[in-house]
Every structure is written in structure tokens, then in C-alpha cells.
Amino acid sequence: MQNEFDAVCHNDNFNASSQSPRVIGVQSGVAHEFSKISQTIIRLIESFGVEGDVHAGRSDQHLFHIKRFGDQPNLRQVHLIQAEFFDDVSEEGHFLQPGDLGENITTRGVSLLNLPTGARLRLGAEAEIELTGLRNPCHQINHFQAGLLDYCKVATPEGVVRKAGVMAIVTKSGDVKPGDQIEVDLPSGPQKPLVYRTPLTDKN
Structure with missing residues (x-):
């Protein structure tokens, strides 16, 4: 059973600014390290993830999830963070670059956290992804920069707000590179907010 209620960010305008939604950074990593390395281009592979990335695969590659839940479908093939979050924490003395928090794709101009589950993002000429849930920030963030976790995971009267990106x-399949435009396609019917998902929460 999920112990924390996920607060929902309500916003009818999914664009975070007047700027055209776009990719500003692409990153990958071959090892289970906290940050990922900036690339000039990455290749997304349908039903698999980022080519050459440690978290790619048909089953979940997150080490904690493997230890706790065993073999599970991979709903975390691609991790995205909105650059607007970097802007916000810079005002608190935390300076971040694309890839620092382990994301594969850094965006600007689209409010990722306000998109519903199942929203599809077209990236560049061919690639498309479907949002499955929120990233759950863990203690490793404070090992990277002391105090940063307090801004990535915030307790409010309505519940916990997770700000460290989406999965x-x-x-x-398709290539993605900095400068690529992003188009958002919202799912039809009732829309469900993004939440942090595990095999336990999916049973509720």
C-alpha cells in the first residue's frame, strides 16, 4: 500500500512558458551512476529505452526495484526533467546542468509534472514516448548536493509533491538531440495525474 498521498499539480496550460517546447539536453550512462553523461544525440528504441543506457530494457533496471520486487515490466525506460526546475533551485543556491540528476532528456517549455498519465510526447522527427509516472527522489540526491532533496520532494498539506521529473x-523509435521540438498529445477520456508507481502502488 502506498504510504504517501501524491499531491496533484493542477494546470490547464501544459506549456511552462511562452517558448516553444523543446529538448535542451540528452544524456545516457552505461553504469549505475547518479549522473548521466551529455551526448550530442541519443537513440530511443521502441519498448526498450535509450540505446546503450543502463536503464534500458524490457524489465525494470532500477537496482532497488529489482531487489524489492524482482523482474517487472520496465515503465522507467526514459527519465525526463524540466529545466525550469533547475531555474527554481538555482535561486536556493543549487546549480544543476542537464544530466546531473540522472535524466536522459532535459526539456524546456512544457510542464512535465502537470501532464496526465498516458500523455505522449513526440520528440524531434520520429521518436515518441508515453509518460508512465513520477520519479521518486531518494537520499542519493543529498549525497550529490546537500539539501537538494528538500526541493525535489516537498511535503504539503495536500500531500507529497515530487519535482524531480517524470518517467x-x-x-x-527515433533519434533525439538538443534543439528538437516537443509536441504533446493528451490521452482521450478521463485523465489521471502522474504518480510514483511501483508494483505495490499499481495493485491499489
């Missing part, structure tokens, strides 16, 4: 699966 997705790849629905169409």
Missing part, C-alpha cells in the same frame, strides 16, 4: 516508455 516514460518508448512508443516509437
Whole structure:
């Protein structure tokens, strides 16, 4: 059973600014390290993830999830963070670059956290991903920069707000690079907010 209620960010305008939604950084890593390395281009592979990335695969590659839940479908093939979060924490003395928090794709101009579960993002000419849930920030963030976790995971009267990005699966293969435009396609019917998902929460 999920112990924390996920507070929902309500916003009818999914664009975070007047700027055209775009990719500003792409990153990957071959080892289970906290940060990922900036690349000039990455390849998304349908139903698999980022080519050459340690978290790619048809089953969940997160080490904690493997230890606790065993073999599970990989709903965390791609990790995205909005650059606007970097802007916010810089005002508190935390200076971040794309890839520092382990994301594969850094965006600007789209409010990722306000998108519903199942929203699809078209990245560049071919690639497409589908959002599956929120990233759950862990204590490693404070090992990277002391005190940063307090801004990534915030307790409010309505519940816990997780700000360290979203997770997705790849629905169409394609290359993604900085400068690529992002188009958002919202799911039809009732929309469900993004939440932190595990096999335990999915049973509720």
C-alpha cells in the first residue's frame, strides 16, 4: 500500500512558458551512476529505452526495484526533467546542468509534472514516448548536493509533491538531440495525474 498521498499539480496550460517546447539536453550512462553523461544525440528504441543506457530494457533496471520486487515490466525506460526546475533551485543556491540528476532528456517549455498519465510526447522527427509516472527522489540526491532533496520532494498539506521529473516508455523509435521540438498529445477520456508507481502502488 502506498504510504504517501501524491499531491496533484493542477494546470490547464501544459506549456511552462511562452517558448516553444523543446529538448535542451540528452544524456545516457552505461553504469549505475547518479549522473548521466551529455551526448550530442541519443537513440530511443521502441519498448526498450535509450540505446546503450543502463536503464534500458524490457524489465525494470532500477537496482532497488529489482531487489524489492524482482523482474517487472520496465515503465522507467526514459527519465525526463524540466529545466525550469533547475531555474527554481538555482535561486536556493543549487546549480544543476542537464544530466546531473540522472535524466536522459532535459526539456524546456512544457510542464512535465502537470501532464496526465498516458500523455505522449513526440520528440524531434520520429521518436515518441508515453509518460508512465513520477520519479521518486531518494537520499542519493543529498549525497550529490546537500539539501537538494528538500526541493525535489516537498511535503504539503495536500500531500507529497515530487519535482524531480517524470518517467516514460518508448512508443516509437527515433533519434533525439538538443534543439528538437516537443509536441504533446493528451490521452482521450478521463485523465489521471502522474504518480510514483511501483508494483505495490499499481495493485491499489
